Amino acid sequence: MREDTTSTESVFDELSRMATTADQSNSRDTLEIGRETESDGGIERELDELIAHVDSVVPVDDITFDEDLVKENLDELLLLLIALHEETHGKELLSDLSHLFDATLSPGTVYPRLHELNEADILAMQAKVQTKEYSIEDEAYVQQAVEQTMVQHLSFGLLLYAFLTRL
Template identity: 45%
Template sequence: MSGDQLRRMTVGETVGTGTDERPTALVGNDHEAPDSGGTALTDVLSSGDDPLDGDGSVDEGLVTESLDEILIAMIASSADETHGTGLMDELDRLFDVQLSPGTVYPRLHELESEDLLEMHELVQTKQYSIDDPSSARDRVERAVRQHLAIGLFLQASLDAL
């Protein structure tokens, strides 16, 4: 999909209805984790299109600002490692940020209290899963639209610099 098509899409114009003309969702249409060998996030970030252009890290503040939606997306697209430590390790691997348990766990508990996540107590850890797929999907989609709009604005402004 070209940048021009993405621009039209963010302002509400219909680009097309074919599956190749729609962005790929982070969670499947049936609100289940993909059953491929990797996760949707891993597939997107390792597709060869490096969104960081060689810079292996994302600003920690940006990750923290969108942490709820990132955690929802990670849990929705993961078949395992949905406990706090595993999620923090994945945040480090994907974005090169080291968030403290004091940042991640309260967010997980808040998402659970909002009935977006369901917590499963295991022997020595707590695993999380999506409890309300529709609300979780809406929240991630809203964040995607906001970040895409900002990204497209910033990308377009590069021509003026």
């Protein structure tokens, strides 16, 4: 193991500590993450802060998201972005994905996912004059889905990191 790398255990401990500290100091519901900050920088500022927290723990120089990774986790990302906005439309979600994750997804990729999430009663859809506004209908499902994806990614990342230390 190289001397300049962080051990898998210390990364996991630090992430756990951050999650516990955030959970204890913040009594609001997980899905309400962006509701209080909309007027002071909004979603972009809040996501930048979250990425900065991860960047301070994970031993990498820059966090980037591969477009394939965004596509593989599209449902979870859409659900989180909708929760952050409280209510939003497809065009704004496409813009968020492009700006925040540098992913250029076609409407033919995003809109069918929104329709399927709506049909599964996970999202509520309200037809407006020229657009459809989406909001979270089933907060428990969203929290469970995001937590499951998070645990899978963390576990896989820690496994890869453990293998990396053996090189």
